Amino acid sequence: MTALLVGADRLGNIPDTLKQYGIKEYIHWSGRKKGMRKFDIPQEAGMVIVFYDFIGHNIKDIVKEKAKQSNIPCIFTRRACTDLTKRLNQCKACHRCSKM
Structure with a gap:
């Protein structure tokens, strides 16, 4: 799946976290x-x-x-891998996105 990432100038370890949830590609917009x-x-x-x-x-x-x-499912998170993981788990649990 491809995700649109909005916000954050640098992603740091976020791409690694995304891969764990099957998000192999992403489009990043800084939002500025x-x-x-x-x-x-x-x-x-x-x-x-x-x-x-x-x-x-x-x-x-x-x-x-x-x-x-x-x-399209939309989640809001801080730019921290722990918060992103928590939000992705919540999103995965809601079953709205059949691609995850």
Whole structure:
């Protein structure tokens, strides 16, 4: 599965954590560009992961609404592997995403 990652300038160990959950590819947007307000979620994205401690509320709300319109699972996490793992476990448990 491919995930759209929004927020965080650097990902650190996050790609390793994503691989453990079957997310082998990702698209990373830092969320700092002004053009982010007029984006579309890429077709290949099976889920959206938002690192909320590295983006503003406006971008967070826009991403949330776009994911909802596209019927794509969206999780919000801090940029820490422990928090990401916790959120991915919760998401996996909800069975909304058949690709995980």
